[in-house]
Amino acid sequence: MIIDDFVLRALAAGLLVALATGPLGCFVVWRRMAYFGDATAHASILGVALSLGFGVSLFAGTLATALAMALLVSALAGRGWALDTTLGVMAHAALALGLVAVSFLHGVRVDLNAFLFGDILTVRGTDLWVMAGGALAVCGLMLWRWEALLTATISEDLARSLGLNPDRERLILTLALALVVAVALKVVGALLIGALLVIPPAAARNFARTPEQMALVSVALAAISVVLGLGASLTLDTPAGPSIVVAASALFALSVITGAVKKGGR
Template sequence: MIDAFLLRALAAGLMAALAAAPLGCFVVWRRMAYFGDATAHAAILGVALALGFDLSIFVGTLVTAFAMALFVSALAGRGWAMDTTLGVLAHSALALGLVAASFLTGTRVDLTAFLFGDILTVRPSELWGMAAGTLGVLALMAWRWEALLTATISEDLALSLGVKPERERLILTLALALAVAVSLKVVGALLIGALLVVPPATARVFARSPERMAVGAVFVAALAVVAGLGASLTWDTPAGPSIVVAAATLFVAALSVGSLSSDRRAR
């Protein structure tokens, strides 16, 4: 018999994969890896605020992640040098969250669980919040897929077709905040960026269209969740990092297979 906590962990991992993988394709296409990191690191501040004001951690994480994503988008719109700015914001938000958590009294906070994930302790009530967040991300992706894709390819093309790049950027920002809130319990704030980037990067090796890349990314992310959980239970390793290691292994394998296929075609 499979224990209930394992089923909850698997469900949580698969929901995180469903939320992060399609969105991660846009993160890869737009070269927004640092943007994802800054949003994810702000989640720790959301955890501290939620515990301090006795709010839902999911809500606190979502609000702070969305606020950080909006702030970063506003800076990008004003022409700031985003590489350096995102580095400053990401590390500052993480440090501020850790400092804020140290001031909490009467509340025991396991920061390791929020930094690196603690998927094996997901409660049934938390699954409902994750399910709502996952459905929100998928609904946004399905609703605005063509518009988001057009704005990603060319903002000038989007404007000529009546698509507003600023609106699509805002929708992408909201979806990213939802994905961070869903994935925090699975892989933690420090590793969410990997879940957003690695599966889409793996799927891109073989994909021949954006839609196939998104589907492939979901498959890779789900496989990484299953493999990572299996490795964690077998060798007693941390579940969140094990999932990321599994995703990285699939990426290396995909690159190797892709390289061999290219060499054969060249001959």
């Protein structure tokens, strides 16, 4: 069977996103940063509007805006703000502001559905190179700071006693999250990036015994979700981004059932 080039590019893009979201998503789950991820992802729509308005690279614009939002949220967290409500307000405000800004762009065709829900089947070769660079940068950050990030996640006091700076580790996570948003926007869209960051790691918890195992299993489950979701999209003519998230959700449900069966057997 001959597979079209656009399908291979879509598959490669999805696997790159899985590689980046797997280990980072574990920290999102461990630190209970789901809303943090949503706020950063929603801000990327404003980045799209600014990129199109000023004629700059979409990747650069979304990365800069996502990073600005992530740094703002991280600064608020560092000052002890109660972030649940604040993040909810910021996430929806950033998304709404981005959508309003897009409406002021005259003479520019903007497919909002592609940015909101992803359009993996339109990924081009140049997009793949940019995504590969972003995904490898995220993986490099995770490998470089894995032990320090893990220690700071377990206990900031413990991290300080070992000579680590929890604020610096939080900043590294912030940078990695902004990179992931910029990389994943084309694949699953701003509204679904948070799902891909949370669902595979949440499912991986039932199959892993160590943090490292959880990160690897999370990457594997995210990759399987991409393959299943992309296959379902091509077969059933459904939106690719949401189909990937549905596949991830099905794997999560399977992991919960498997975990319950294991506990019952004990």
